[in-house]
Amino acid sequence: xxxxxxxxxxxxxxxxxxxxxxxxxxxxxxxxxxxxxxxxxxxxxxxxxxxxxxxxxxxxxxxxxxxxxxxxxxxxxxxxxxxxxxxxxxxxxxxxxxxxxxxxxxxxxxxxxxxxxxxxxxxxxxxxxxxxxxxxxxxxxxxxxxxxxxxxxxxxxxxxxxxxxxxxxxxxxxxxxxxxxxxxxxxxxxxxxxxxxxxxxxxxxxxxxxxxxxxxxxxxxxxxxxxxxxxxxxxxxxxxxxxxxxxxxxxxxxxxxxxxxxxxxxxxxxxxxxxxxxxxxxxxxxxxxxxxxxxxxxxxxxxxxxx
Amino acid sequence: xxxxxxxxxxxxxxxxxxxxxxxxxxxxxxxxxxxxxxxxxxxxxxxxxxxxxxxxxxxxxxxxxxxxxxxxxxxxxxxxxxxxxxxxxxxxxxxxxxxxxxxxxxxxxxxxxxxxxxxxxxxxxxxxxxxxxxxxxxxxxxxxxxxxxxxxxxxxxxxxxxxxxxxxxxxxxxxxxxxxxxxxxxxxxxxxxxxxxxxxxxxxxxxxxxxxxxxxxxxxxxxxxxxxxxxxxxxxxxxxxxxxxxxxxxxxxxxxxxxxxxxxxxxxxxxxxxxxxxxxxxxxxxxxxxxxxxxxxxxxxxxxxxxxxxxxxxxxxxxxxxxxxxxxxxxxxxxxxxxxxxxxxxxxxxxxxxxxxxxxxxxxxxxxxxxxxxxxxxxxxxxxxxxxxxxxxxxxxxxxxxxxxxxxxxxxxxxxxxxxxxxxxxxxxxxxxxxxxxxxxxxxxxxxxxxxxxxxxxxxxxxxxxxxxxxxxxxxxxxxxxxxxxxxxxxxxxxxxxxxxxxx
Numbered sequence: 001x002x003x004x005x006x007x008x009x010x011x012x013x014x015x016x017x018x019x020x021x022x023x024x025x026x027x028x029x030x031x032x033x034x035x036x037x038x039x040x041x042x043x044x045x046x047x048x049x050x051x052x053x054x055x056x057x058x059x060x061x062x063x064x065x066x067x068x069x070x071x072x073x074x075x076x077x078x079x080x081x082x083x084x085x086x087x088x089x090x091x092x093x094x095x096x097x098x099x100x101x102x103x104x105x106x107x108x109x110x111x112x113x114x115x116x117x118x119x120x121x122x123x124x125x126x127x128x129x130x131x132x133x134x135x136x137x138x139x140x141x142x143x144x145x146x147x148x149x150x151x152x153x154x155x156x157x158x159x160x161x162x163x164x165x166x167x168x169x170x171x172x173x174x175x176x177x178x179x180x181x182x183x184x185x186x187x188x189x190x191x192x193x194x195x196x197x198x199x200x201x202x203x204x205x206x207x208x209x210x211x212x213x214x215x216x217x218x219x220x221x222x223x224x225x226x227x228x229x230x231x232x233x234x235x236x237x238x239x240x241x242x243x244x245x246x247x248x249x250x251x252x253x254x255x256x257x258x259x260x261x262x263x264x265x266x267x268x269x270x271x272x273x274x275x276x277x278x279x280x281x282x283x284x285x286x287x288x289x290x291x292x293x294x295x296x297x298x299x300x301x302x303x304x305x306x307x
Numbered sequence: 308x309x310x311x312x313x314x315x316x317x318x319x320x321x322x323x324x325x326x327x328x329x330x331x332x333x334x335x336x337x338x339x340x341x342x343x344x345x346x347x348x349x350x351x352x353x354x355x356x357x358x359x360x361x362x363x364x365x366x367x368x369x370x371x372x373x374x375x376x377x378x379x380x381x382x383x384x385x386x387x388x389x390x391x392x393x394x395x396x397x398x399x400x401x402x403x404x405x406x407x408x409x410x411x412x413x414x415x416x417x418x419x420x421x422x423x424x425x426x427x428x429x430x431x432x433x434x435x436x437x438x439x440x441x442x443x444x445x446x447x448x449x450x451x452x453x454x455x456x457x458x459x460x461x462x463x464x465x466x467x468x469x470x471x472x473x474x475x476x477x478x479x480x481x482x483x484x485x486x487x488x489x490x491x492x493x494x495x496x497x498x499x500x501x502x503x504x505x506x507x508x509x510x511x512x513x514x515x516x517x518x519x520x521x522x523x524x525x526x527x528x529x530x531x532x533x534x535x536x537x538x539x540x541x542x543x544x545x546x547x548x549x550x551x552x553x554x555x556x557x558x559x560x561x562x563x564x565x566x567x568x569x570x571x572x573x574x575x576x577x578x579x580x581x582x583x584x585x586x587x588x589x590x591x592x593x594x595x596x597x598x599x600x601x602x603x604x605x606x607x608x609x610x611x612x613x614x615x616x617x618x619x620x621x622x623x624x625x626x627x628x629x630x631x632x633x634x635x636x637x638x639x640x641x642x643x644x645x646x647x648x649x650x651x652x653x654x655x656x657x658x659x660x661x662x663x664x665x666x667x668x669x670x671x672x673x674x675x676x677x678x679x680x681x682x683x684x685x686x687x688x689x690x691x692x693x694x695x696x697x698x699x700x701x702x703x704x705x706x707x708x709x710x711x712x713x714x715x716x717x718x719x720x721x722x723x724x725x726x727x728x729x730x731x732x733x734x735x736x737x738x739x740x741x742x743x744x745x746x747x748x749x750x751x752x753x754x755x756x757x758x759x760x761x762x763x764x765x766x767x768x769x770x771x772x773x774x775x776x777x778x779x780x781x782x783x784x785x786x787x788x789x790x791x792x793x794x795x796x797x798x799x800x801x802x803x804x805x806x807x808x809x810x811x
Binding site (some may be wrong): 047064068069070071129130133136137138139140156158159192246247248249250252256261264265267268269271272274 | 387522525573577593748753759761788
């Protein structure tokens with residue numbers, strides 16, 4: 001009788017877990033799997049009056065607009081390059097900040113830093129757009145005033161494409177730092193304190209503790225965050241680009257990304273199939289990247305692979 | 308107890324929704340443009356209209372005002388997605404051809420004589436024909452003649468201060484003394500308003516007598532494919548390749564270097580601030596004389612009086628077969644009732660005036676009853692009135708001379724338009740031609756992007772036209788690459804076919 005009872009308890013326990021996960025599963029199913037049906041729009045000449053299923057199939061015609069535009073590779077390069085810059089710099093700085101925060105003993109001070117850093121995360125991109133405009137505009141922008149104080153020549157930022165990768169990286173660090181450092185900090189807090197004690201007993205320095213215990217222990221977390229970011233590397237953060245760069249023709253050579261290009265096209269043609277096609281392309285590329293990098297990680301360091 | 312409460316709530320809701328509309332009738336949603344409309348006041352107007360015509364139309368109307376900045380994107384979206392909208396406004400902000408291209412407009416030619424015979428009889432076939440695309444009517448045009456010619460809006464006080472006589476102005480260059488005087492005497496004031504999206508350019512095709520065709524342009528730009536309408540020609544060409552375009556962007560660059568515009572075009576919000584605080588002097592516009600600026604001066608220019616500075620140049624072009632009008636969504640479940648409502652709006656002066664001005668005593672009062680001139684009620688202005696579409700053309704036609712009400716500014720505007728049509732205007736050689744751009748969609752998208760990247764900065768003077776990397780030569784080369792020639796060829800083919808068909 002006894003083993004059966006355990007099995008029963010096990011089943012109830014699992015049932016409870018499943019029930020708890022159910023809302024999330026439903027959510028993912030509803031918002032991530034159901035919309036995948038929309039992929040067929042990428043191959044159709046959709047008009048709502050004919051409906052999704054009765055609209056004509058046109059094969060790969062919807063993809064043509066993007067790949068025959070002559071700028072497809074520039075756009076893909078800009079998107080991936082900028083996202084890569086953002087991912088690397090945000091990850092690097094947020095780990096650094098988390099390491100430092102983790103070493104602050106006074107709980108109140110640590111909390112204060114954390115809140116100050118986290119705050120930009122809640123500021124909408126529209127506001128960030130206005131901030132950056134008042135910082136950078138060539139007529140009475142703050143930055144040019146400061147440059148003037150130092151005796152440097154003012155720069156017309158909105159007409160100088162070469163500075164924008166840097167400007168955008170700084171903005172995304174400022175905005176993303178707090179969020180990711182909290183994730184890493186949470187990982188660090190859960191590290192077993194006995195490890196540190198042992199290190200101290202063996203004469204390890206503070207730096208040893210940071211780089212030989214803390215960092216290795218949060219590596220899986222870093223991998224997970226990187227994987228998530230890689231999966232979306234072909235998608236630009238549209239809010240970011242639309243509000244901060246504002247479709248400014250002068251700096252498009254370094255800031256125009258797939259999403260903003262598609263948006264401008266749709267404003268003229270009103271054709272959503274093209275957007276569906278480009279979206280599919282971005283999704284497939286992201287998928288290949290995730291699977292590929294996971295494969296790479298598994299070969300190098302089996303423990304940290306995601307799947 | 309809890310259950311009882313729930314039942315009570317449900318009953319309250321049911322009763323409330325029942326009381327709002329005339330029993331058993333379907334609802335028609337009408338999306339139009341309005342400068343000002345608060346939900347409470349819209350409900351007032353809506354209820355009044357329903358009490359007048361709901362039974363006759365066979366449906367309750369539901370008003371959905373959209374602001375001028377929303378309307379360009381929202382209406383195409385409603386149509387494209389087959390959203391729950393019945394009637395939408397066609398205007399220069401959502402040109403007829405663009406809305407047709409969404410594929411969401413219902414063809415009305417079968418319904419018109421059957422359901423709305425009074426409306427159909429309003430116009431003679433020539434006007435209905437001018438509203439046809441590929442042989443079918445997709446909108447009820449609001450037949451009000453329009454002309455357009457570039458010019459400026461600037462405050463009268465400033466003009467007087469510098470004793471500048473804009474009535475003698477013949478070309479853009481003639482404004483230079485005025486702008487120079489402002490630069491010299493009012494530090495901190497920028498002579499010409501610009502925004503990151505649209506304003507701050509002097510390239511308007513109609514300045515040279517060109518008329519745009521096919522809507523080939525950057526999302527916020529000017530037409531690139533044009534015909535020389537004033538010369539009566541119907542050969543399509545790309546404006547950026549002309550000498551006129553080059554001269555224009557070169558002049559704008561000169562103005563930019565002089566400091567007539569801000570180095571970085573400000574955001575829309577920033578521009579509004581500069582305007583209301585008087586930190587900017589003039590607006591360069593493609594449609595001088597066509598608009599009543601009284602309200603704008605009060606609300607947005609800090610109370611300034613704005614004369615309409617129109618340049619005396621070549622004749623203006625009478626164009627656009629359907630400038631303004633009303634259309635029905637293909638996804639509408641009650642197209643017949645929707646068309647009947649349009650008929651009411653065009654033929655029933657009560658409905659028309661309610662839509663255009665709101666309710667007497669609440670939104671407006673008589674200024675001169677015999678002449679049907681009205682004004683805001685005391686204490687109300689453009690800024691704080693609860694209902695003021697400020698675009699009454701969308702609800703009416705001038706052809707049946709109904710007793711619709713007008714403001715004094717409206718009357719002046721009408722007079723100006725009538726005068727310029729009479730004295731100096733030509734009918735466009737492609738009047739009534741509506742192209743179908745579906746086959747060159749891809750090229751359209753690519754050209755639009757090239758125009759946004761290279762054309763818009765050039766037209767605003769932000770770039771030196773001679774610049775080897777981003778100048779005019781590059782813009783032209785990129786336009787070729789993007790397929791502008793394919794578009795021009797397709798347009799020419801369609802115009803030729805249309806001319807043959809109409810024996811022009």
